[in-house]
Amino acid sequence: MxxxxxxxxxxxxxxxxxxxxxxxxxxxxxxxxxxxxxxxxxxxxxxxxxxxxxxxxxxxxxxxxxxxxxxxxxxxxxxxxxxxxxxxxxxxxxxxxxxxxxxxxxxxxxxxxxxxxxxxxxxxxxxxxxxxxxxxxxxxxxxxxxxxxxxxxxxxxLAPESEDKIRDYLQKKYSTETKAEIDAVIAISDGKVEKAEQYLNDRELREKMEEMRADFATALRGGKLTGFKLAEELGSNRTECLLMLDEAVSYLRKLLLNLISKEEQVRVIRKVYTILERAVLLRHQIATTNVNQRLQLENFFAQI
CATH class of the missing domain: 3.40.50.300 (P-loop containing nucleotide triphosphate hydrolases)
Incomplete structure (x- = not known):
């Protein structure tokens, strides 16, 4: 429980x-x-x-x-x-x-x-x-x-729960779902049970978030055109824009922890940390002010 x-x-x-x-x-x-x-x-x-x-x-x-x-x-x-x-x-x-x-x-x-x-x-x-x-x-x-x-x-x-506790909870509540389905939503839910349930109940939303995360990963590797496409698609929808930035922050945090655990070069770790800081700041700006979302997103991806 x-x-x-x-x-x-x-x-x-x-x-x-x-x-x-x-x-x-x-x-x-x-x-x-x-x-x-x-x-x-x-x-x-x-x-x-x-x-x-x-x-x-x-x-x-x-x-x-x-x-x-x-x-x-x-x-x-x-x-x-x-x-x-x-x-x-x-x-x-x-x-x-x-x-x-x-x-x-x-x-x-x-x-x-x-x-x-x-x-x-x-x-x-x-x-x-x-x-x-x-x-x-x-x-x-x-x-x-x-x-x-x-x-x-x-x-x-309340803090995010462990993956094991969320898995146990979901398996009991959604007994008809396969282990693979439950593991898939846990992997993108960041220890947030409501998020996991939302993805489990809404496959379309889950697929959209997985696509956003994949597009962000592409932009992070230098695919600026993909980043600008995201900026265009999300520039007028604050709710989806914030969801994408949540996914971006989650992705960057996991990437950063992975790099640190593998003792990656300091230069690489510092770069990812800087991008993470900027993503957190951008999310805060869009959530709390009336900034031009598309312009801010384009600036963000241009500087990756």
Whole structure:
């Protein structure tokens, strides 16, 4: 079972009556924060895990999920920040007693995308907790959550799991999948269980990511035309651009570790490390600012 220590911690808190009113689960994207929070909430309210999809798509009267809205505008797909109105809507819904469950739940995904007004509205609830409400805040970037919110939550940090643990988990959950299929998705998932499940359930996405990784490897070996083609294809789609850069960073990290283990020449190691640094910086710029994606990608590949 994944994150056994964190699950055991919550079970003990539940049994002893020492539950926090607010939990903040933080860790890299894809590490299973949502799955763990859902499992905790199911334990808390004695819910059937087989009804998870319904319960956490605002189909349960006592569970309110708040997350960024995805919109398409002028051919570009982007996530909007979580607005004050979204948080206020959730707060309004918990102004009554629970309908079915023991606790009312507010579950906030990608909480780093809360606007300042939305975060301050949430802070008021956290500062004045009610006995029948539990709050679960999920974030890929702990530092972007208001310090006043973080300080009032029980922080649970998740790191990527080992390949062996993910393999065991996937083999039990997806018993009809072959070992080869499971090994293939693990190889490109970087210890991130949600990412592995996504690739296992969406072969088209997995093939696209494998193609992107192969194209990046070609560009890294000097195939600038391949790099410029990637820049052209991804220049107007931030979501896919960030996915490609995630794959690039993962590929470079593995390559760097492999070079170090083989005691490759320092010059080669330094070059790969420099490219890795630039890839991480580029991903951050595209994720947090309105830079010209295509131009930035072209500059990146031109300097490899």
């Amino acid at each position: 994944l994150y056994q220590r964190q699950l055991q911690y919550f079970q003990e808190a539940l049994k002893s009556g020492r539950l926090s009113h607010a939990y903040c689960l933080v860790g890299p994207e894809g590490t299973g924060k949502l799955s763990l929070a859902q499992e905790w909430i199911e334990l808390l309210n004695e819910l059937n895990s087989e009804e998870r999809d319904v319960n956490f798509s605002n189909g349960h009267p006592d569970i309110f999920v708040i997350k960024p809205v995805i919109e398409e505008k002028k051919g570009k797909i982007r996530k909007k920040d979580i607005s004050l109105e979204q948080v206020q809507d959730g707060l309004e819904k918990i102004s009554f007693f629970p309908y079915q469950a023991k606790y009312q739940i507010i579950l906030i995904e990608e909480a780093e995308r809360l606007t300042i007004k939305a975060a301050n509205s949430l802070l008021k609830l956290i500062e004045e907790p009610t006995e029948k409400v539990k709050i679960f805040i999920l974030s890929h970037n702990e530092e972007k959550i208001l310090p006043t919110i973080r300080s009032r939550c029980q922080i649970i940090r």
